[in-house]
Amino acid sequence: MNSSQSPSPRTFDNEDHLPRVPLPSLDDSGRRLLEWCAPLVTPDELAETEKALASFVRPDGPGPKLQAALAEYDASEGVHSWLDTFWPYRYLGRRDRIALNANFFFLFQDSVQLFQGSRQSQAERAAGLIAAALNYKAQLDDERIPPIVQRGQALTMEQNKFLFSTTRIPGAEQDTVRAPYSDESPGPSQARHIVVFFRGHMIRMDVIGPAGRPHTLDELAAGLDEIMKNDVRAETPVGHLTTKARAEWAASREALLAADAGNAARLDDVETALFCVCLEDFAPRDDLDACDHLLHGDSGNRWFDKAVSFIVFADGTAGINVEHCGLDGTTILSFVDTLLGESAEEHSRRSEARSQGAPATGPIEFVLTTDLRADVRAAAASFAQYAADTATTTVAFDDFGANDAKRLRTSPDAFVQMAYQLAHKRSKGFVGATYESIATRQYRRGRTEAMRVVTPEVVRFAEAMDDPAADAETRCAAFRAAAEKHVERAKASQAGQVPEQHLWELQLIQKRRGEELGVTEPLTLFSSPGWIKMRDDYLSTSSAPSTNIRYFGFGSTSPQCIGVAYVLLPDRFNVYLSTPAAVADAMHAFAGHLREAVPELQDLLA
Known part of the structure; x- marks a missing residue:
């Protein structure tokens, strides 16, 4: 099958003709790492991360050697994707x-x-x-x-x-x-x-x-x-x-x-x-x-x-x-x-x-x-x-769905993600690192990419919503800017223009082949504040849109994390939340604020 032909109707016939997952360049992933972690760290922490990144990507540094090894692997016979080794490690390597x-x-x-x-x-x-x-x-x-x-x-x-x-x-x-x-x-x-x-x-x-x-x-x-x-x-x-x-x-x-x-x-x-x-x-x-x-x-x-x-x-x-x-x-x-x-x-x-x-x-x-x-x-x-020791709850909206978000001229996923950010800030007092799973099945053996939701625009939106000096027009503009940035980043994530899994795989290559490649020095990038804070989830989110599903769910991913699994349909919106029982009060506060944030944002955009 070439690009001008219709896909084969047979289940597996198209696999070898799908485009390969693009391998990001080292420079692009480094630049995106700094951009993605910036809203979550202090200026000093960002400077420390920039220093660690510079050491990693320097011409004679470990980054180029590891990147070259990954590119060689990606081009090897029988390899379908540069992620072929990453996925087994990520899922089968976990020990809990x-x-x-x-x-x-x-x-x-x-x-x-x-x-x-x-x-x-x-x-x-x-x-x-x-x-x-x-x-x-x-x-x-x-x-x-x-x-x-x-x-x-x-x-x-x-x-x-x-x-x-x-x-x-x-x-x-x-x-x-x-x-x-x-x-x-x-x-x-x-x-x-x-x-x-x-x-x-x-x-x-x-x-x-x-x-x-x-x-x-x-x-x-x-x-x-x-x-x-x-x-x-x-x-x-x-x-x-x-x-x-x-x-x-x-x-x-x-x-x-x-x-x-x-x-x-x-x-x-x-x-x-x-x-x-x-x-x-x-x-x-x-x-x-x-x-x-x-x-x-x-x-x-x-x-x-x-x-x-x-x-x-x-x-x-x-x-x-x-x-x-x-x-x-x-x-x-x-x-x-x-x-x-x-x-x-x-x-x-x-x-x-x-x-x-x-x-x-x-x-x-x-x-x-x-x-x-x-x-x-x-x-x-x-x-x-x-x-x-795991606390859970559900939040159901029978009077809001994807069609309502579209009528408000916004992406349905951007709308609910902004609602999550607002609810989190109001329940915990700050905007925290948020993961969203983005499907990449258009690629050969594609699975998902790790999108990080928090942008400077998201932070400004959450702050504007509770700023007594901000009027409705200012808040609406802040929402629109954050939602547009969300859509932009989601598209980049779906296209594989994402730093996290790429840099993580470079780290894993050093663990597997460091001596062979002459890369044995400590990689300070992976202990830097930007890398750690970007990946330390406060919200871990994923969606499952199907009229055959009432709820979708999973456990939380860290001691302070709230797992947010959502079914967003044209006419309704159901959410299952999970978190360690030790921080259950924060989850219940989040649920309460989420119930308020959805109609509040509807009123704002209307």
């Missing part, structure tokens, strides 16, 4: 727990579908999600999922290879991924089973029959109903171990394999399963309760390393928990939109499901030593406390 810290969730809209003439039960809702996912997989295997196209250009669909039978494997120093479409397992997954969790029990359930056809909806629902007849909770659910810090979980996994020869096959059942279905034995009290359980829930009823876990509550409320290393929100959104965009019956029909009797099921029961049982109990208690 991924449960709550890295995995994210979506709370689905309520199902209004009927199942055989009556409202869906829990088993029927779960069966519908399974049937839809199996239809999606059948189409993906045949490359019949059309690529997402924006402005005539196909976006990368590479992440779709990680939707099924993909599991993160803990490692002592860095994790790995077990997945199809890999050297170890070429092509689509051949698995025919899922893992169902109920009351901490793990059950292997064959959802595709021996002839390769999915079971019918009623057979899937009957299989789930049979599983839910068990009214006894599992004593020591091994899923708790997936909440541990990664090196600790790696050690526990080795102990699990050593405890009994059959545990390897049991792990294999979990790791090769198409996905997990976690059935809860209660109905959530409200949206916040549902969100919290989707984010962390009963960790004995989860396997957080699994790429995709559907979670269905007793009243049919449902959502998804996603392991982040191979999957970003945009991929999951298009997946979920496809699943929920048609009835379960239609998905089942299209997948050519056939009646073949009750699905084969069987318990996955690990053999545990005394030490492993203690390990499981300790992991459960530790994570329960960690979840309890």
Whole structure:
């Protein structure tokens, strides 16, 4: 495919023809670093950062050597992007727990579908999600999922290879991924089973029959109903171990394999399963309760390393928990939109499901030593406390959406980001470093870029809003200037004209290859105030616009951070907030000010 041709309709056909992620120059990233950190530091701190940058980029300094190594890597055969090494380090290299810290969730809209003439039960809702996912997989295997196209250009669909039978494997120093479409397992997954969790029990359930056809909806629902007849909770659910810090979980996994020869096959059942279905034995009290359980829930009823876990509550409320290393929100959104965009019956029909009797099921029961049982109990208690130490809340606007922002002649995302900045300044007294995830899927294997929201214009806007001497015209002008700068920076971020991940990868190259490249001196740039303060999030923000989603959420990223996950639709705007419980008062103050800031800005711009 060349630029004059239409994109191929086959899922992965366009990948090798997509433009490569541009490699920024060292000078451009240095200049942008100073520009981006300036509103967050004092003049003295900026001067210190400028000095460290000058040392880094000097002609005989470490920067040019590291940049040359990165450019050489980018041009190497088989390399798709200069970020090819960065992404595994960023996601698989983290050593803390991924449960709550890295995995994210979506709370689905309520199902209004009927199942055989009556409202869906829990088993029927779960069966519908399974049937839809199996239809999606059948189409993906045949490359019949059309690529997402924006402005005539196909976006990368590479992440779709990680939707099924993909599991993160803990490692002592860095994790790995077990997945199809890999050297170890070429092509689509051949698995025919899922893992169902109920009351901490793990059950292997064959959802595709021996002839390769999915079971019918009623057979899937009957299989789930049979599983839910068990009214006894599992004593020591091994899923708790997936909440541990990664090196600790790696050690526990080795102990699990050593405890009994059959545990390897049991792990294999979990790791090769198409996905997990976690059935809860209660109905959530409200949206916040549902969100919290989707984010962390009963960790004995989860396997957080699994790429995709559907979670269905007793009243049919449902959502998804996603392991982040191979999957970003945009991929999951298009997946979920496809699943929920048609009835379960239609998905089942299209997948050519056939009646073949009750699905084969069987318990996955690990053999545990005394030490492993203690390990499981300790992991459960530790994570329960960690979840309890996380404060969350929701903010919902039923009378404001993207269309309202457009009527006010402003970018919807710029509007809500300015509302966040104003709410933060009023709740904490200052404008703080803010991260926003920007999708870059127009590039080959593109994922996201790290945009930093705070600009001098944002600071002036936030100050003007509470300046008694500033009239409405002055405040409106300050908003417009900040919003325009926001849009400008977002476009630059989408185009890869961004400093953070580039400079971070140079730092990582020194850690990996410093001696080989003759770059062993301390890199003071990465301990400079500008670098540290620009990346020390007070707000970590990301959006998931879909009419099939009620809420989207993730945990906070630092001790003072508020995680801000938002669903901004044409007619409504829902936000899920999370922060450490120790600073919960600031989050609740932020939520209160956000409720006030949105209508205040509407009035100002009107």
